[in-house]
Amino acid sequence: MKLTDSKADMQGKILSVGGEDHFMNRITSIGITEGTRFQTVRNDKKMPVLIYLRETLISLNRADAERIEVEKI
Template identity: 35%
Template sequence: MKLSDLKIGESAYILQVNGEEAFARRLSEIGFIRGEKIYNHMKAPLMDPVEYEIMGTTVTLRRSETKNIEVSKEPVEKIKCPSSYTSLGQEE
């Protein structure tokens, strides 16, 4: 399912962000990572843009951008944030 399919008031879990690398990186920096819950708050009168909430932050995206984001209605396993990885050679 694509994020663009989410109706107002519904929520889902991020599976994957596709598209250009810069786009995916920008979204991951604001919380669009696997397993995070996202809520569809509202759509503009012409259905574009759409307002979402993720990790306590309100984000507005164009409908064309939301077609690159795969989501699931069922919870999915979260991934570790890259900053939480240990350095090579260090033990946890």
């Protein structure tokens, strides 16, 4: 599923990240890489998605979060 479809408090794993190099650089340098475990903390309509990953609370805007495929674990 897409990260934007995940529910709050879901424990998950990043499956894939898509996008051009510039976006990829930004997203991976903050720690969102394939295989990383994370927790969806908050996912409200029209708001950025909040995830907890590598001991960090990260906020991603929805358009970017749509490009991230995740799975529940």
